[in-house]
Amino acid sequence: MSEGVEWGIHCCALLAVLPDDIALPASRLAEFHGVPAAYLAKHLQALSAAGIVESGAGRRGGYRLARHPRDISLLDVVDAIDGDTRVFRCSEIRQRGPAALDPSCYRKACGIARAMWAAEQAWRDALAQQTIADLLVGLANDVPSEAAVKAAAWLQEVSR
Amino acid sequence: MSEGVEWGIHCCALLAVLPDDIALPASRLAEFHGVPAAYLAKHLQALSAAGIVESGAGRRGGYRLARHPRDISLLDVVDAIDGDTRVFRCSEIRQRGPAALDPSCYRKACGIARAMWAAEQAWRDALAQQTIADLLVGLANDVPSEAAVKAAAWLQEVSR
């Protein structure tokens, strides 16, 4: 899994706690998370294309959430950044080799692929149930509130 | 996910329906599935190292299952070939940037990582529940029995 997924989720979590009328540029998001700005920008593009964040240009531009945190699931972010292609790819090798039959005999998907895809669906279901809003309450409890204070101070700093 | 996972599962399924005293060399397994022999050999090494298949050298050597098909799960094969490392890697970016606190404050794992890992566990659980033996009954029902006849004929051919 691409590292950008982790960055994207953290960015959404940060944007979720910002006032609605504040947008953060990619450079600020990168600074806050300590990651390369140029590369993070690429992933933010993907989030923007997927309709998860909104982008504004110009002097006071930047990124903000396009939807309520409750309406953004982890699956949305994963699909936006890593693509929504299936992880397991069936190359239909049962149709190759000396025991192969006419292609018309293989109407149902390969049982191996079905089992792999079912497991993958369980993974996607779990991700779909967890939203950015759910994460926020957990994150706040895991770390001393001092972190929120420092974050707010930094936000004041860069907003000046 | 590596393509070798698909090959490994198909190989286990084929070995599972062979008589116990028959071993198939990597070259025959590759021929049956229509895949590159040299590359399949590499994945069979991984299955052997994981104790899923047994290898025998010499004139009548080859691979056979090391355990009963009921005792080989899809997760075993996936871990053997793709490695058992977590798909989502947490780089602890919450400890970086201007809002970072002392490392001792982060005793619990990051909530984002916990959510991602929980979903991953659901995926692993689903794979662990499905065994090679479970697959065999499905595969037999999906395809006309003619395939089994052709497979048996081919086996006779190469065993001569």
Place this chain on the structure above:
DNA sequence: CGATACTCGGATAGGTAGTATCCGAGTATG
């Protein structure tokens, strides 16, 4: 008992996707 032909196992190149970066088009501001 020895030669032989066949097997696995690890070490060695190539290709594709992810990683990292840059500069130009466009916009809200002053």
Place this chain on the structure above:
DNA sequence: CATACTCGGATACTACCTATCCGAGTATCG
């Protein structure tokens, strides 16, 4: 209207997956 700042796509670099080969070892056959 000039300007400074933003996003967006096009461009190199890197690591993993893909693909291959040859040597060590063994059961067989004469």
